[in-house]
Amino acid sequence: MSPLRISHYTATSCLGAGLAATLAALENERSGLAACDFETVSLETQIGRVTGVDAVVLPPHLRAFDCRNNRLAQLGLDQDGFLAAVEASAGRWGRERIGVFIGTSTSGILETEIAYRARDSLGGDLPADFDYEHRQNSFSVSDYVRRRLELTGPAASLCTACSSSAKAFAVAQRLIDASLIDAAVVGGVDSLCLTTLYGFQALQLMARAACRPFDRGRDGLSIGEAAAFALIERAPPATRAADAETIFLLGAGESSDAHHMSAPHPEGAGARMAMQRALEVAGLTPADIDYINLHGTGTPSNDATEALAVGALFGADTPCSSTKAATGHTLGAAGALEAVICLLALRHGVLPAGLNLTELDPQCPINYLTRSRRASPVTALSNSFGFGGVNCALLFGRGVPA
Numbered sequence: 001m002s003p004l005r006i007s008h009y010t011a012t013s014c015l016g017a018g019l020a021a022t023l024a025a026l027e028n029e030r031s032g033l034a035a036c037d038f039e040t041v042s043l044e045t046q047i048g049r050v051t052g053v054d055a056v057v058l059p060p061h062l063r064a065f066d067c068r069n070n071r072l073a074q075l076g077l078d079q080d081g082f083l084a085a086v087e088a089s090a091g092r093w094g095r096e097r098i099g100v101f102i103g104t105s106t107s108g109i110l111e112t113e114i115a116y117r118a119r120d121s122l123g124g125d126l127p128a129d130f131d132y133e134h135r136q137n138s139f140s141v142s143d144y145v146r147r148r149l150e151l152t153g154p155a156a157s158l159c160t161a162c163s164s165s166a167k168a169f170a171v172a173q174r175l176i177d178a179s180l181i182d183a184a185v186v187g188g189v190d191s192l193c194l195t196t197l198y199g200f201q202a203l204q205l206m207a208r209a210a211c212r213p214f215d216r217g218r219d220g221l222s223i224g225e226a227a228a229f230a231l232i233e234r235a236p237p238a239t240r241a242a243d244a245e246t247i248f249l250l251g252a253g254e255s256s257d258a259h260h261m262s263a264p265h266p267e268g269a270g271a272r273m274a275m276q277r278a279l280e281v282a283g284l285t286p287a288d289i290d291y292i293n294l295h296g297t298g299t300p301s302n303d304a305t306e307a308l309a310v311g312a313l314f315g316a317d318t319p320c321s322s323t324k325a326a327t328g329h330t331l332g333a334a335g336a337l338e339a340v341i342c343l344l345a346l347r348h349g350v351l352p353a354g355l356n357l358t359e360l361d362p363q364c365p366i367n368y369l370t371r372s373r374r375a376s377p378v379t380a381l382s383n384s385f386g387f388g389g390v391n392c393a394l395l396f397g398r399g400v401p402a
Helices: 019-027 060-065 068-077 082-093 109-117 140-149 161-177 194-202 237-242 269-282 300-314 331-348
Strands: 004-013 046-048 098-103 155-158 183-190 226-233 247-256 319-321 379-386 390-398
Touching: 004 019, 004 068, 004 082, 004 161, 004 331, 019 331, 060 140, 068 082, 068 109, 068 140, 068 183, 068 226, 082 098, 082 140, 082 183, 082 226, 098 140, 098 161, 098 331, 109 194, 140 155, 140 183, 155 161, 161 183, 161 226, 161 247, 161 331, 161 379, 161 390, 183 331, 226 331, 247 269, 247 331, 269 300, 269 379, 269 390, 300 379, 331 379, 331 390
Parallel strands: 098 155, 098 183
Antiparallel strands: 004 226, 004 247, 183 226, 247 390, 379 390
8 A cells, every 4th residue: 555644633532622632631641531420321430431522513404413423523523623624635636535434333322222211102112303314323423424524425434343443544545545535534433322331341341440451450441432533645755755744554454353253362363463464564564663552452351362462573672552541442433543642642752651550461571651651653553453353453654664
């Protein structure tokens, strides 16, 4: 693949709305996790809830799309001048030449949960105003973003669990390489709902306190929500050579180990394959990577197998961390959110800490950052591994490394 320019990006999570809030939280080692107070949920756990979602009002002509997930999408789009950046891109390429690819897992399922609570007491019918197509459907968020941005290129939702929005980058890359489009809005939006919180609790995967990725005593994950977007564009070779500070998507690696529906391959085979493929596509070696944002959910099996894969490929020297201890696991949005965190690391020279760690698991022999560190990274790798062994690794870099 040709390196693709990341011309604009933004992220909104429990760390705050926009890049400045996100960067400040990472630099100051601040978590956004707090005791669960969502809707009617009664669980002893912590969540990463985004402030202000309920106050968002969608544009009048898009009110049919009104649900928590699309309100979260709109809150994210409103940050960091992203709307203006997309408008400028449309002027360069044409609206029909910009794709929209959004990763999600729950989409607007909260609306369905509320609708089922409001069923007719006699016939069991759902409320007449329940609109599955615009509020629950997995394509709803991509359709909403495309309409809000007034883009007419190809659009799709990616629903591969926790790798969903990482794979959105890979899909866009393929379509740009095929000359079907010249640019794409990629990202992830996933919002809190009862199904997710009670579902992971039923799987016995929820941590009681804030999650502790790679800690010896880790006991599960913390659920969060987020909206993160990036505008990626074709870049002429002259542009790539002239600007060493421009950030590029250098490679995307995907794999499907299909080991188990919810458990990772015990040796991390699929994870390693995805990382290796990203390196091959970018023409880089493990020694070229300056930072790895780990998938690191905080569950015993996930962290151990990822550490095996990272250790086998990179050894124990490459700095790495999981930022899910700060944001929670934002599921379908995690890939895009953590991609943006990598972009912030490259732009501002900060390698974020993995919070809440008391003692590194001796079965995870990796160079895990427990404090945020100033550095000058040129490359960063972001891992996203989904249920069913659907894996994706994204490799970003400032300029085009030799």
